[in-house]
Amino acid sequence: MTASLQELFPPNLWPIHQTDELLSPQLVVFREHLRNNLDTMLRIAGPNALQRLRPHCKTHKMSAIVKMQLDLGITKHKAATMAEAEMLAQSGVKDIVLAYTMIGPNVARAVKFRQVYPDVNFMVTVDTAESLERLSGQITEAGLTIGALVDVNPGRDRTGVRELEKVRDLYQRVYQAEGVTAAGFHMYDGHFHQSSPEERYAAVLPEWERIKGLRDELEASGLAVPRIICGGTPTFPVFAQFDDPALELSPGTCVFHDVGYGTKYPDLQDFRTAAVVFTRVVSRPTENRVTFDAGTKSIASDPPIPERVYLPAIPDAQIVLHNEEHLVVETSRANEYQPGDWVVALPRHVCPTSPMHKEAVVIENGEIVDRWPVTARDRQLTI
Numbered sequence: 078m079t080a081s082l083q084e085l086f087p088p089n090l091w092p093i094h095q096t097d098e099l100l101s102p103q104l105v106v107f108r109e110h111l112r113n114n115l116d117t118m119l120r121i122a123g124p125n126a127l128q129r130l131r132p133h134c135k136t137h138k139m140s141a142i143v144k145m146q147l148d149l150g151i152t153k154h155k156a157a158t159m160a161e162a163e164m165l166a167q168s169g170v171k172d173i174v175l176a177y178t179m180i181g182p183n184v185a186r187a188v189k190f191r192q193v194y195p196d197v198n199f200m201v202t203v204d205t206a207e208s209l210e211r212l213s214g215q216i217t218e219a220g221l222t223i224g225a226l227v228d229v230n231p232g233r234d235r236t237g238v239r240e241l242e243k244v245r246d247l248y249q250r251v252y253q254a255e256g257v258t259a260a261g262f263h264m265y266d267g268h269f270h271q272s273s274p275e276e277r278y279a280a281v282l283p284e285w286e287r288i289k290g291l292r293d294e295l296e297a298s299g300l301a302v303p304r305i306i307c308g309g310t311p312t313f314p315v316f317a318q319f320d321d322p323a324l325e326l327s328p329g330t331c332v333f334h335d336v337g338y339g340t341k342y343p344d345l346q347d348f349r350t351a352a353v354v355f356t357r358v359v360s361r362p363t364e365n366r367v368t369f370d371a372g373t374k375s376i377a378s379d380p381p382i383p384e385r386v387y388l389p390a391i392p393d394a395q396i397v398l399h400n401e402e403h404l405v406v407e408t409s410r411a412n413e414y415q416p417g418d419w420v421v422a423l424p425r426h427v428c429p430t431s432p433m434h435k436e437a438v439v440i441e442n443g444e445i446v447d448r449w450p451v452t453a454r455d456r457q458l459t460i
């Protein structure tokens with residue numbers, strides 16, 4: 078039997094004592110849950126966790142969290158934006174994959190990145206011969222080198238190359254391209270959402286065998302494939318079951334986890350919701366309505382309204398309106414809430430919510446212990 082929202086997200090998991098010191102709406106990170114999530118990620122990744130984990134920083138974008146990961150011995154990291162890559166480098170990471178194809182001015186930014194952070198092994202993805210040529214041309218002109226991974230499409234059809242023939246051809250080109258080091262494959266499979274771990278395994282296995290087969294063939298012909306980076310939070314437990322020295326695992330969301338993943342995946346229920354939005358009641362417009370100050374500028378409009386937020390203190394709350402600065406719910410318990418009262422709101426999808434905040438207030442044992450800037454929320458840091 079699947080657990081209810083009330084069982085999965087009991088209100089006592091997010092205690093805050095000094096609420097007078099908190100502005101609202103405010104992103105709040107619970108350090109004990111975050112630590113639990115990092116430990117759980119390491120445990121799921123298995124005995125070689127430190128060799129194979131390459132967590133994605135897009136969920137938190139915070140230097141403080143990257144430093145916690147480095148302290149745990151997690152040295153490989155993944156980013157989606159140039160600002161995230163720079164945040165990783167500034168935090169002390171020396172092995173960075175920017176899982177994005179460089180286009181427009183980003184090609185020059187990647188070159189600049191190599192100049193500014195020469196001791197970082199910096200890799201980007203390519204999925205066409207043209208993107209490879211652009212990269213090779215500009216990096217060679219600067220007298221530098223950069224790593225390139227071929228982005229493989231495992232059926233998600235977002236980016237990447239699907240046909241193995243074309244993957245092979247592009248990888249051979251990467252090998253020959255001047256200024257470019259062939260760094261392996263990148264394969265993100267965000268379309269595998271099966272709740273059942275067995276069904277997820279069955280979906281992932283053929284994609285893994287497909288790319289592993291090509292890797293074996295390329296290596297037999299003398300072309301090294303140093304890494305194959307796979308999987309997000311739902312599928313990294315599957316990939317973790319495969320024993321392959323090139324395999325790297327790149328979960329992102331599980332660092333904070335959220336209501337979406339928390340309800341969907343029974344095998345991931347050791348993760349805790351570590352980032353929430355602290356919000357206050359601003360109005361009680363009708364008998365059964367409570368209006369909070371957590372509008373769409375503090376909790377992202379993703380997913381659609383009925384599912385967007387869960388309020389552990391008011392489990393029967395139904396969202397009826399979500400405007401820029403107002404979250405309006407209907408509940409049988411509306412009369413228990415007055416303007417000024419606070420609750421924590423759990424975004425169903427936390428990743429687009431964290432960059433809406435300049436900083437996160439950090440709580441431990443109910444006390445405010447720190448404030449962490451959301452370092453890479455901007456599109457550009459210095460490069």
Ligand SMILES: Cc1ncc(COP(=O)(O)O)c(C=O)c1O
Pocket residue numbers: 133176265267308309310311327328329330331
């Ligand atoms: C390329 C890439 N890798 C890894 C991840 C991490 O996946 P998840 O958020 O499910 O952990 C994402 C998520 O969007 C992604 O786009």
